[in-house]
Amino acid sequence: MSALTGLYAGYSSLILLAGVAALLALSVYVTLMAGQLSLGNAALAAIGGYSAAILTRDHHFPLWPAVLSGAAIAAVVAVAIGIPALRLRGIYLALATLAFGEVVRAAALNLKITGGALGLINIPPLAGFWQVYGVLAATAFFFYRLERSRVGRAFAAIREDEAAARAMGIKVTHYKVLAFAIAGCLAGVAGALTAHFTYVITPAQANFTEAVNILTFAVVGGTSTFVGPMAGGVLLTILPEALRGLREDRLLLDGAILMAVTIYCPNGISDPRLWRWRRARR
Amino acid sequence: MLAVERLSRNFGGLRALDDVSLAVRDGEILGLIGPNGAGKTTLFNVVTGFLRPTAGRVRFRGEEITRWPADRVTARGVARTFQNIRLFREMPAVENVVVGGHVRTRATLLDALAHTRTHRDEESAGRVRARALLALVGLDGRETTPAGALAYGDQRRLEIARALATRPALLLLDEPAAGMNAAETEALMQLIRRLRDELGLTILLIEHDMKLVMGVCDRVAVLNFGRKIAEGSPEEVRRDPTVIEAYLGRRAERRAPVAVRAGEVVLAVEHLRAGYARGDVLHGVSLEVRAGQIATLIGANGAGKSTLLRTISGLLRPRAGQIRLGHVAIGGAAPDRIVGLGVAHVPEGRQILARLTVEENLRAGAYARRDRDIERDLATLSERFPVLRERRAQPAGTLSGGEQQMLAIARGLMARPRLLMLDEPSLGLAPQFVDRVFEVVLGVQADGVPILLVEQNAQLALETAHWGYVLESGRIATQGSADRLLGDAAVQRAYLG
Amino acid sequence: MTVFLQQLVNGISLGSVYALFAVGFTLVFGVLEIINLAHPAVLAVGALVAYTLLSTLGVGLPLAVASTLLATGLLGLVLDAAAFRPLRARRAGPLASLITSIGAALILVSLAQRVWGAEPLGYPPGTIPLRFFSVGGLTISLLQIVILGTVIVLVVALRLLMTRTRVGIAIRAVAENPATASLLGVPFNRVVAFTFFLTSALGGVAGLLVGMLFQGSVSPFMGDTYGLKGLAAIILGGMGDITGAMLGGLAIGVGEVMIVQYLSSSYRDAVAFGLLFLVLVIRPTGLLGRQRSREA
Known part of the structure; x- marks a missing residue:
């Protein structure tokens, strides 16, 4: 057991980051379930993180009320963005959410309450393994149930063919907004937790690169079921670190992995078709 | 049950629906027919809330539903299928039907998370009902197949099952028999009757398959150019001269084509089979176009005419059979190679x-050429089509329908083709433009370019061509000199059953 | 007033570089309906290649521009063949292309780092003599004139290519309606490859110009900010429209300079992207964009 704890101590930060990456990937996944691409989730996570950090650091909130408040605020913002952006499709929606993300980053950079370019530091260390993975497990359960429910089917119908979904009596707008709200919640929780085990939060966490990273977690992991984005998040967080010894070539390998996975497994590594083939082979 | 009152719908300058009034009685099966582009699907779209009318009203069971959004209309009890099949392709068949039950269930996200009674009951009831509906339409045993993997006829039936899951009182079917063979159509007819007799549904259906329409409908309404031109029992409608003219075209004084002695074979198609993922559309088609000739391919909507042209020009790969341009086999070649060999497809x-711009469109038509005469041809064609010379620098999208058709033909001619293929040049054009376009077509033939003319308007096509082929359900039903076919009852049968 | 006009001049010369860069984005989007996120990396490579030409090899400016055009153009061909064409063959969706372009960008930046190192570099000081002209009370530097001039020449050349040549019309035909273009004999993959050559060439020169405009800023990582600005430009101007991209780029350049001058530099980004969000929500097709009506 001591070997394991030793291992954990050495890599704790990485393991926690992997867990949060899985959460963030799921936040992108939920909007993808309803056929919408959101590139604003890094910003939503930042909103959750900043809110929670301010509450715990400056107002001495305990962890969970702060996290939930952060999640709620992020969810409200997500809905506020989602409603006007609802009429947009595909790449236009993605760009709108990206623009939103930049506004958030710029705001964080300039407002006093967010500490400007340096962000917030000295955030109390309230989050650890059980908090992060507890939430992740609960979220996984949530998605498990969601995928097998009337709501989940409505999402899938909207994703496949919005017009046909309408013809089935599905209130498309209602469900799209719901998806955004859930995404905001998840991202907010992820951001809040991250703030409490990295002890800092900066505006850079809401930037374009981060937003795009989260998307890659989801896409590389595969979007046919919730397990995909989780796997993608974990893999794409751990793998680059595992290759860290290669220093300069790390970017190269990251890039090569991304290209290779997209070209050879365009539906992600969790594509059921891939695994079915392998089982058949045996 | 359903009352459509003076419904109109415009798209820019186009009157897709023009003051249409129609009533569907409780428990009846009403057929809606009319040539391509007559406005039938537009009517469906307005009734079901996918489009708003420019004028007029829609009443369902006495309640006005005119501007209601689609989901609300479905909740009220009107369900539909789609002309282009809009299934949820990745989902298994049974799940498609379960989704149909969405509007009649109410389990929320919380119900699902907590696995409440409501959730569990609705899930199992939904599945049971879905399986029953699948069995009703003849798809039991295919439950877990992804909808996109089903055969075409099965997909159409699945769409019906899915629509039934919404528990409608009125069912709108948009071309339910499209792509089905005779046996499947027969089964569909029985299903439709059952739906009315056993489930008490009222049914409004759009169809081109006359056998089905005549066999299953209590009454038939006919649309043409957005207007209702006839209504009555199937027999009455079939004999109505206005209807016949709408489909076959009117006899008129037209210039006959320049008589030529049939030259060598420019295009030969032999035993061609082709189709899409859903199945074959062409089942062994053979035809020829000879030098100096206009050959025409006519037939009802869905017979496979466009599919044939697309296979010849390389957009579609043939599954069996041969296509030869002169002596060169072109079946299965890439489109740019076929164009390079001299086939122009409008x-x-x-x-x-x-x-x-208009001029750029014309230049694009000459893409496959590398010779120096492009400028000269551009000048010649501008002479021949004065409207194109006038609007040379305007974006092509600003031209009227008839002018665009001229441009498309001129663009095809810019390639100096050995064969010009025209796909439904009269489609969507007002009669006077049609006349002008066909004069142009005759002029092209007089210049020595052989033409393969595909047309829905049989009369017009046969008056313009030398030789005719009648395509019915993917096979050549009859062929002969155009003069002979003009009077042939077989042509009328191919269209009107 | 003079301050305003002066800043306008500055904004235009900056904006013209953005415009050149944005044209690359929009051309690829018009033809393939994908966002190529490797384009910023191409800009960086262009700037670095120019560095080698100007500093290490001591080549004159016109030759450097021409060589950069060629070099990055060829890079574009490689990019298409390695990253995008395999996805087209598998009929993968636009998301996949987005991700693969990110991967390609990482690879390019990493390779560039190997060759040129991570430290910012500067072009030799004498490349453009430091000279200023006074026009009606405004000061314009020789540098700004050269930049604007280069952009104008390239843009005019592009326009001629697109309207007068066979391949230009082919590109526009494919962007308008790929199925019809096929019917006219246009070979899709070859046209796409050429489009990548073109856009990457322009992106590379944009990098060279940026390197001249901002002394000592040339590094493998310089492309990042331009990615966002390029996207902003094409959103404003309408995706798929070349003139729109140019106007968008100019607008971003002028806007950036003006906001810094009249508001505060720190809120620059917030205002800019807030406006962008509004543009998308109100008029997603941008100022000049088209309705999506075609089938691919």
């Missing part, structure tokens, strides 16, 4: 490049 709906 597609259905004209498909001009809207944001490029």
Whole structure:
């Protein structure tokens, strides 16, 4: 057991980051379930993180009320963005959410309450393994149930063919907004937790690169079921670190992995078709 | 049950629906027919809330539903299928039907998370009902197949099952028999009757398959150019001269084509089989176009005419059979190679490049050529089509329908083709434009370019061509000199059953 | 007033570089309906290649521009063949292309780092003599004139290519309606490859110009900010429209300079992207964009 704890101590930060990456990937996944691409989730996570950090650091909130408040605020913002952006499709929606993300980053950079370019530091260390993975497990359960429910089917119908979904009596707008709200919640929780085990939060966490990273977690992991984005998040967080010894070539390998996975497994590594083939082979 | 009152719908300058009034009685099966582009699907779209009318009203069971959004209309009890099949392709068949039950269930996200009674009961009831509906339409045993993997006829039936899951009182079917063979159509007819007799549904259906329409409908309404031109029992409608003229075209004084002695074979198609993922559309088609000739291919909507042209020009790969241009086999070759060999295809709906200028469109037509005469041809064609010279620098999208058709033909001619293929040049054009376009077609033939003319308007096509082929359900039903076919009852049967 | 006009001049010369860069984005989007996120990396490579030409090899400016055009153009061909064409063959969706372009960008930046190192570099000081002209009370530097001039020449050349040549019309035909273009004999993959050559060439020169405009800023990582600005430009101007991209780029350049001058530099980004969000929500097709009506 001591070997394991030793291992954990050495890599704790990485393991926690992997867990949060899985959460963030799921936040992108939920909007993808309803056929919408959101590139604003890094910003939503930042909103959750900043809110929670301010509450715990400056107002001495305990962890969970702060996290939930952060999640709620992020969810409200997500809905506020989602409603006007609802009429947009595909790449236009993605760009709108990206623009939103930049506004958030710029705001964080300039407002006093967010500490400007340096962000917030000295955030109390309230989050650890059980908090992060507890939430992740609960979220996984949530998605498990969601995928097998009337709501989940409505999402899938909207994703496949919005017009046909309408013809089935599905209130498309209602469900799209719901998806955004859930995404905001998840991202907010992820951001809040991250703030409490990295002890800092900066505006850079809401930037374009981060937003795009989260998307890659989801896409590389595969979007046919919730397990995909989780796997993608974990893999794409751990793998680059595992290759860290290669220093300069790390970017190269990251890039090569991304290209290779997209070209050879365009539906992600969790594509059921891939695994079915392998089982058949045996 | 359903009352459509003076419904109109415009798209820019186009009157897709023009003051249409129609009533569907409780428990009846009403057929809606009419040539391509007559406005039938537009009517469906307005009734079901996908489009708003420019004028007029829709009443369902006495309640006005005119501007209601689609989901609300479905909740009220009107369900539909789609002309282009809009299934949820990745989902298994049974799940498609379960989704149909969405509007009649109410389990929320919380119910699902907590696995409440409501959730569990609705899930199992939903599945049971879905399986029953699948069995009703004849798809039991195919439950877990992804909808996209089903055979075409099965997909159409699945759409019906899915629509039934919404528990409608009125069912709108948009071309339910499209792509089905005779046996499947027969089974569909029985199903439709059962739906009315056993489930008490009222049914409004759009169809081109006359056998089905005549066999299953209590009454039939006919649309043409957005207007209702006839209504009555199937027999009455079939004999109505206005209806016959709408489909076959009117006899008129037209210039006959320049008589030529049939030259050598320019295009030979032999035993061609081709189709799409859903199945074959062409089942062994053979035809020829000879030098100096206009050959025409006529037939009802869905017979496979456009599919044939697309296979010849390389957009579609043939599954069996041969295509030869002169002595060169072109079956299965890439489109740019076929164009390079001299086949020009003027597609259905004209498909001009809207944001490029008229002149640029013409130049694009000459893409496959590398000789020096392009400028000269550009000048010659501008002479021949004065409207194109006038609007040389305007974006092609600003031209009227008839002018666009001229442009599309001229663009095809810019390639100096050995064979010009025209797909439904009269489609969507007002009669006087049709006359002008066909004069042009005759002029092209007089210049020595052989033409394969595909047309829905049989009368017009046969008056223009030398030789005719009648395509019915993917096979050549009859062929002969155009003069002979003009009077042939077989042609009328191919269209009107 | 003079301050305003002066800043306008500055904004235009900055904006013209953005415009050149944005044209690359929009051309690829018009033809393939994908966002190529490797384009910023191409800009960086262009700037670095120019560095080698100007500093290490001591080549004159016109030759450097021409060589950069060629070099990055060829890079574009490689990019298409390695990253995008395999996805087209598998009929993968636009998301996949987005991700693969990110991967390609990482690879390019990493390779560039190997060759040129991570430290910012500067072009030799004498490349453009430091000279200023006074026009009606405004000061314009020789540098700004050269930049604007280069952009104008390239843009005019592009326009001629697109309207007068066979391949230009082919590109526009494919962007308008790929199925019809096929019917006219246009070979899709070859046209796409050429489009990548073209856009990457322009992106590379944009990099060279940026390197001249901002002394000592040339590094493998310089492309990042331009990615966002390029996207902003094409959103404003309408995706798929070349003139729109140019106007968008100019607008971003002028806007950036003006906001810094009249508001505060720190809120620059917030205002800019807030406006962008509004543009998308109100008029997603941008100022000049088109309705999506075609089938691919």
